[in-house]
Amino acid sequence: MxxxxxxxxxxxxxxxxxxxxxxxxxxxxxxxxxxxxxxxxxxxxxxxxxxxxxxxxxxxxxxxxxxxxxxxxxxxxxxxxxxxxxxxxxxxxxxxxxxxxxxxxxxxxxxxxxxxxxxxxxxxxxxxxxxxxxxxxxTAGQEEEAAGTGRRDVVLGVDVTEPCDEVLAFAYEAARLRHARLRVLHAWRAPDPLTLGPGEIGLVGEPQRAEEWLGFLSAVLQVWRDKYPEVEVLQTVVEGKPSGALLKAASGAELLVVGHRLTDRPRMPRTGPVTHAMIQQAGCPVAVVPHY
Missing domain, CATH: 3.40.50.620 (HUPs)
Structure with missing residues (x-):
């Protein structure tokens, strides 16, 4: 059932x-x-x-x-x-x-x-x-607005270094059900010269870094493109803090989807900083999808 x-x-x-x-x-x-x-x-x-x-x-x-x-x-x-x-x-x-x-x-x-x-x-x-x-x-009344000609995006925040199937599946299904475009966003930060490890190159320009991150994001989404061929996807990578980038992307969105990592540690449950910021500040409905 x-x-x-x-x-x-x-x-x-x-x-x-x-x-x-x-x-x-x-x-x-x-x-x-x-x-x-x-x-x-x-x-x-x-x-x-x-x-x-x-x-x-x-x-x-x-x-x-x-x-x-x-x-x-x-x-x-x-x-x-x-x-x-x-x-x-x-x-x-x-x-x-x-x-x-x-x-x-x-x-x-x-x-x-x-x-x-x-x-x-x-x-x-x-x-x-x-x-x-x-x-x-x-946000009341936005459902009717989205049902007309002014259909808006479903926005998904993804960390390509730790992608999660549960979060991706929820976002793709939400976009499919709404016949909406799915905008997938990954925010990256330029490496700090003080934190570069041995053999790492810190002189690559910003355009090259952005292109590399976009390639990583495309690879993560490949299996989902095959599962949901009817969903139009806009892949976006931006340099900056994830919370700021997501809030900007979610402005006017129909739904924002973010993940919440669960833990078995015996401590007070809490949300991560990005999810916490989205709950407080996003102007559209926010779907929080838990995962391990």
């Missing part, structure tokens, strides 16, 4: 935008949409029954609001809703195990303080072992 597309719902504008995005994705993939509200409550023993009923009523109202938003955008999407008890982050991480993908609302950077808002979404991304898509409220 195919996994559903799952959207986390909490009543915020971001979660409603995520539910709408997830509905379009479910239609594209031919999947069922699961609207999920995770509630975390800790009432006193003498208030337990009353508080529990109140939480269920609120969750039902939030889910109904999300259903109305979804059906207005995608009247034919098959869907069902569900309430689960928290902790919220743990409940959503568990939901991600059976999702394809899990879609959550993200506020990105606060407009006044510049501080990251949305610790639940960030915590889920850090711990989930399946893809998670983060959607901002100000």
């Amino acid at each position: 195919w996994s559903p597309v799952v959207a986390g719902v909490d009543g915020s504008a971001e979660s409603l935008a995520a539910a709408e995005w997830a509905a379009h994705e479910a239609v594209r993939r031919g999947r069922v949409l699961r609207l999920l509200h995770a509630r975390s409550w800790h009432p006193r023993q003498d208030e337990a029954e009353f508080a529990h009923a109140g939480e269920r009523h609120l969750a039902r109202r939030l889910l109904r609001e999300a259903e109305e938003r979804v059906l207005a955008a995608c009247p034919d999407v098959p869907l069902y809703d569900e309430q689960v008890e928290g902790p919220v982050t743990a409940a959503l991480v568990k939901a991600a195990d059976d999702a394809d993908p899990l879609v959550l609302g993200s506020r990105g950077l606060g407009r006044i303080t510049g501080l990251l808002v949305g610790s639940v979404a960030l915590g889920v991304v850090a711990k989930a072992t399946r893809p998670v898509v983060l959607v901002r409220a100000d």
Whole structure:
């Protein structure tokens, strides 16, 4: 049985935008949409029954609001809703195990303080072992725009020294489903003379280095060109920091796809610096694909 597309719902504008995005994705993939509200409550023993009923009523109202938003955008999407008890982050991480993908609302950077808002979404991304898509409220309506003549790219960030099949497969499939062009970007940095190893040549000019990196990227993508011949691909290599290059490339994109390396080390899960920057600053939906 195919996994559903799952959207986390909490009543915020971001979660409603995520539910709408997830509905379009479910239609594209031919999947069922699961609207999920995770509630975390800790009432006193003498208030337990009353508080529990109140939480269920609120969750039902939030889910109904999300259903109305979804059906207005995608009247034919098959869907069902569900309430689960928290902790919220743990409940959503568990939901991600059976999702394809899990879609959550993200506020990105606060407009006044510049501080990251949305610790639940960030915590889920850090711990989930399946893809998670983060959607901002100000991207609402982009699905309809992309369905018209103004179709936009799917952007993929790739490190050609450590390419990952899971990330590449997600991006190619996303582009195929949308009939969109896939823009694959690798950012490289010129070698520091102080860090060159024995026998390494540091006098090669920038055009030659760029051409060499483009060759590496082309080699990485060759097998995927064979698997997805219908997907138009634009290969790009730029000199500079990956985060800055990706943010520029993703401006106006339909979807940005980045990887998140998982680890078995017994420490607090966290995202890498590039993925973290994309979650905070990218103006389009961001798909974070975990891999080892």
